[in-house]
Amino acid sequence: MPHGPPEVGVGPWQGPWPEDDHWDPELLAHGDRRNVVDRYRYWSLEAIVADLDTRRHDFHVAIENWQHDFNIGTIVRTANAFLAAEVHIVGNRRWNRRGAMVTDRYQHIRHHPTPADLAAYLHDHGVRLLGIDNLPGSDHLETMPMPRHVCFLFGQEGPGLSEAAREVCDGTFSIAQFGSTRSINASAAAAIAMHAWIREYADLSGDAAWRG
CATH class of the missing domain: 3.40.1280.10 (SPOUT methyltransferase, trefoil knot domain)
Known part of the structure; x- marks a missing residue:
């Protein structure tokens, strides 16, 4: 496609799964097609919000x-x-x-x-x-x-x-x-x-x- 890949996001995680609490098992297993920046790929919704809360503006x-x-x-x-x-x-x-x-x-x-x-x-x-x-x-x-x-x-x-x-x-x-x-x-x-x-x-x- 001339304007980017045919699919948004990434597929299932390749290799051994990471074990930190912020990872979402469903996303690791099936892929993450959400409109989020790369930093938050495979993160759970709750983990993303918690990270954003540390940096919110005034x-x-x-x-x-x-x-x-x-x-x-x-x-x-x-x-x-x-x-x-x-x-x-x-x-x-x-x-x-x-x-x-x-x-x-x-x-x-x-x-x-x-x-x-x-x-x-x-x-x-x-x-x-x-x-x-x-x-x-x-x-x-x-x-x-x-x-x-x-x-x-x-x-x-x-x-x-x-x-x-x-x-x-x-x-x-x-x-x-x-x-x-x-x-x-x-x-x-x-x-x-x-x-x-x-x-x-x-x-x-x-x-x-x-x-x-």
């Missing part, structure tokens, strides 16, 4: 869930890629997981019935709540001081942040745009915000930062 991501928005899953997938501390779902408990591509299994996800509940939880843990909102008065993501302990809150595609969410945010920011459209896709905005945090605070000095 930012959180929150998404309002009123319309079963497909973007929620995509934002969760990006939060996993950038190793967010937690992802918070605000509103309806059930959410569209399709876009997550099973990355939600490796990401801590917490539910809050209302934006006020989210804000109370974050403030109890010393985390600022910043919403993305391209209305007048919002700070510019490109020039604002980026808090280290922060949660980025995103609204639904189309309506954006709810009024209740705006009321409990510690501030809002917008992303610079130069074309004709009024807004960009919610999952794209989330990726930009998370990467802005990564550029400011992530440790890029070792090989662990490059896991593609």
Whole structure:
């Protein structure tokens, strides 16, 4: 195939099995076709999460869930890629997981019935709540001081942040745009915000930062 091997992952383990606790016997026996980096081949789900927990970053991501928005899953997938501390779902408990591509299994996800509940939880843990909102008065993501302990809150595609969410945010920011459209896709905005945090605070000095 011109774009890579016909199968993702690896087949059954060849040779004597390793004996450390993080290996998954089922994967060793039958192969590991999951979308995980090579470091985690044949590891159990629990072992992967435990290893990620030793390195999680200090930012959180929150998404309002009123319309079963497909973007929620995509934002969760990006939060996993950038190793967010937690992802918070605000509103309806059930959410569209399709876009997550099973990355939600490796990401801590917490539910809050209302934006006020989210804000109370974050403030109890010393985390600022910043919403993305391209209305007048919002700070510019490109020039604002980026808090280290922060949660980025995103609204639904189309309506954006709810009024209740705006009321409990510690501030809002917008992303610079130069074309004709009024807004960009919610999952794209989330990726930009998370990467802005990564550029400011992530440790890029070792090989662990490059896991593609």
